[in-house]
Amino acid sequence: MHPVERLRYVANAGGYDPVSVAREAAYALAEISETDPPGLVPACRRLIDRHLTAGPLWWLSARMLADGDPASAALVAADELDEDQTDRTLARAIPDDVTVLVIGWPDLAGAALRRRGDLEALVVEAEGEGQSLARRLRDAGNEVSLVPDLGIGSAAVVADLVLIEAHAAGPTGLLANRGSHAAAAVARQSDVPVWAVAGVGRVLPGPMWDALLARIDDEDEEPWDRSVEVVPAGLVSSVVGPEALSDGVEALADAGCVVAPELLRPAG
DSSP, X not given: OOHHHXXXXXXXXXXXXXXXXXXXXXXXXXXXXXXXXXXXXXXXXHHHHHTTTOHHHHHXXXXXXXXXXXXXXXXXXXXXXXXXXXXXXXXXXXXXXXXEEEESOOHHHHHHHHHHOSSEEEEEOTTTHHHHHHHHHHHTTOEEEEEXXXXXXXXXXXXXXXXXXXXXXXXXXXXXXXXXHHHHHHHHHTTOOEXXXXXXXXXXXXXXXXXXHHHHHHSSOOGGGSSEEEEEGGGOSEEEOSSOEEESSGGGGOOSSOOXXXXXXXXX
16 A cells, blocks of 8 residues: 555544554554655644544654654554553552443453453443443453443442543543543542553653643534543542553653654644
8 A cells, every 4th residue: 555545544544542543653654754754744743633632643753753763663663552561550450359430442441351350340331332341341251330421420439440541641631531531520529549541652741732632622622522531630549551550640741752843733
C-alpha cells in the first residue's frame, strides 16, 4: 500500500482503541518520514486532528519529531505499545476478594480482569460497550454484573475499587469513557479508591495535554455529547502504569515523551 493511502486509511479509521490507531500510524508515518520528510509534520497533525483524544498518537508523533531518525523511532514506539505490561501490572495489583467497577470496555483494565478470572466485576453498559466485556469476563471465570448507565453512581458506592482507563492523560487529569467522571466523583466521596490506568503512550507532557484539552473545547460539541470526558486528577487516588502502581497522581506528570512544539497547533 502506498504511504499516502496507508496514512489516509489510518486517518479515516473509526471505532478503534487508541493503541491500535497509534500502532497503525507508526508504520504509515515511518514510510512518510522516509519518502517525504517535509511531509512528516503535517501528516502527524492531520492524524491527530482525526483522532484528537488518542494519547498514544500524540506520544508517537512527539517521539518521531524529536528523533533524528523518525522512522526508527516509530518502530521502537510501536514495539513499546505491543509490549505494554500495564494489564499484567494491574492484574497483580488488584487485591483479592474485591468488587471492581469499570466503564464500558477499557482495553487494559478488561485484559487485567480477564487475566485474574477470580474477581467480582461491575461493568457499566456505556452505550452497549460493556455487554461484550461482561461476556468475556464471565467466560474467564469472573462473577459479573452488568450495570445500566443510570446506575453508575450506585455501582460506585458499592464497589471496592473503581478503574478509570485513560485515552490520554496529563498533570491535571485524564480523558476516559463517558461516565467516568461521575463514577470517580461518587467513589471518592464514598472513600472508594479510584485507580487511573495509564498504559504506554497515554501520559503527555503538560503543554501537549493543555493543547489537547483546548482543542476539545474548541470543537462544536457540547460536553455531554462527547465520547470521552475529563476526569480531574484530584479524583484519582493511584495510577497504574506499565511498571507499577503509584500512590497519588504524581505519575500523571511523568510523561513518556518530550514536548513537540509542532503539535501544539492543528493542521489547519
